Amino acid sequence: MLNNAFVKIIDSEKPVLVDFYADWCGPCRMMPPVLKEIKNRMGDQIQVFKVNVDEHTDVAAHFQVSSIPTLMIFKKGQLLWREPGVKNAAQLQQLLQQFTT
Numbered sequence: 001m002l003n004n005a006f007v008k009i010i011d012s013e014k015p016v017l018v019d020f021y022a023d024w025c026g027p028c029r030m031m032p033p034v035l036k037e038i039k040n041r042m043g044d045q046i047q048v049f050k051v052n053v054d055e056h057t058d059v060a061a062h063f064q065v066s067s068i069p070t071l072m073i074f075k076k077g078q079l080l081w082r083e084p085g086v087k088n089a090a091q092l093q094q095l096l097q098q099f100t101t
Contacts (some may be wrong), residue, residue: 006059009049010074015099016047017092020063020070022054028069030086037089038096045100075099 010016019035021028039048053060053068063072063079072082073095080099 002062003056003059006051006056007077009047011077012047012074013076014044014046015080015096016049016074017096018072018074019048019050020053020060020065020072021050021068022052025068027086031069031071034087034089034092038092041089041093042096042100046096073099 010018017035017038019028019031021031035048035050039046051059053065063070063082067084069086070082070084071087071092073080081095
């Protein structure tokens, strides 16, 4: 069973980019500047949300997150895309734009 707060977030009409991370994960530390840049580029067209896998083990387990960072895109509660690893802002913007219409 998913956390109600998380369900509300991913149930958005706008695409929601979710970053599954942990504080101890080196590659995960590369994502905050990228996420900030993508939010600056796309503004209100998207939402960006971070999930600490150590604090929210239920959500991480539900989505079978086995490596971090793992990025996912949701819209209206549906998982549209997921991929582990660090991405750059241009890659993410291109992906997100497919789901903004």
